[in-house]
Amino acid sequence: MLRPLSFIVFLATWWGAALLTGGAKLPPPPTVLAAAVAEAASGALFFNLGVTLARVALAFVLAMTLGSAIGYLMGRVRIANRLGDPWLILLLNLPALVVIVLAYIWAGLTEVAAIAAIAINKLPTAVVTLREGTRALDAALDDMATVFAIPRWRAFRHVILPQLAPYIAAAARTGLSLVWKIVLVAELLGRPNGVGFEIGVAFQLFDIPLLLAYSLSFAAVVLIVETLLVQPFESRLFRWRRRAP
Numbered sequence: 001m002l003r004p005l006s007f008i009v010f011l012a013t014w015w016g017a018a019l020l021t022g023g024a025k026l027p028p029p030p031t032v033l034a035a036a037v038a039e040a041a042s043g044a045l046f047f048n049l050g051v052t053l054a055r056v057a058l059a060f061v062l063a064m065t066l067g068s069a070i071g072y073l074m075g076r077v078r079i080a081n082r083l084g085d086p087w088l089i090l091l092l093n094l095p096a097l098v099v100i101v102l103a104y105i106w107a108g109l110t111e112v113a114a115i116a117a118i119a120i121n122k123l124p125t126a127v128v129t130l131r132e133g134t135r136a137l138d139a140a141l142d143d144m145a146t147v148f149a150i151p152r153w154r155a156f157r158h159v160i161l162p163q164l165a166p167y168i169a170a171a172a173r174t175g176l177s178l179v180w181k182i183v184l185v186a187e188l189l190g191r192p193n194g195v196g197f198e199i200g201v202a203f204q205l206f207d208i209p210l211l212l213a214y215s216l217s218f219a220a221v222v223l224i225v226e227t228l229l230v231q232p233f234e235s236r237l238f239r240w241r242r243r244a245p
Contacts, residue, residue, distance in 0.1 A: 027209045036213035044198075048214070049221055052183055052194045055111075059118035060179050064172060066119070067126025071171075072164075074127065075134025084127075091124040100186050109190040121182050126171040133167025169237050173230065180222055 011029055018028040039045035074081040074088075100117040107113035137160060145155040187196025195218045202211035 031209050032212045035209040055183050059115045063119040063122035067123045068130050071127040071130025072134050075131040096121045096182050104190045114186045118182050122175045122178050129167050129171035133164045
């Protein structure tokens, strides 16, 4: 009951603020809903949401795959850590805008450039999280796997991976929240479709109802993904933990 209640409070606050500031600057919920319904009826809303979700999924999978592999390598091999640490620090502190602009300049205003730029911005957080997780592995369990001559892949699957599971979940959660934000910037700067592009168009036309319609639709998709995918994944991953009474 708390989630519907918070949604009702949000709508009431929004409607009250719209009445105080005027519909020109902050349209009331019915006006924004009408704009969203019009975009949905034309098919533009679902198309742009689908395009943005596809970019999020591709960039997230790419960044998590590469970031997990690199982080595990840096956590296991000292030379790899020393060689990669300066680049990791650079990527962690490099503004996302710079990465996106350079990607578009070097690779052109293409889909590959957009997805690569989004993935690069997410990559260092996954690397850092998995590197620290790898460093925290229990050496006694490694010795046990060696003593019992457990094959390398089985040892990784049954000994190492369960220990890394909390770090993988943390990297996925933080990385996904980062990708949600960066994809809109990438679309705003160099793509001809997507939620970020439509928000940019609405800004240029000063069409506040359309801007809010796309923004809130995107926020609704984020909440749905969080509720239906991310939280069940974490619950299954940590089902061995005792729940607080």
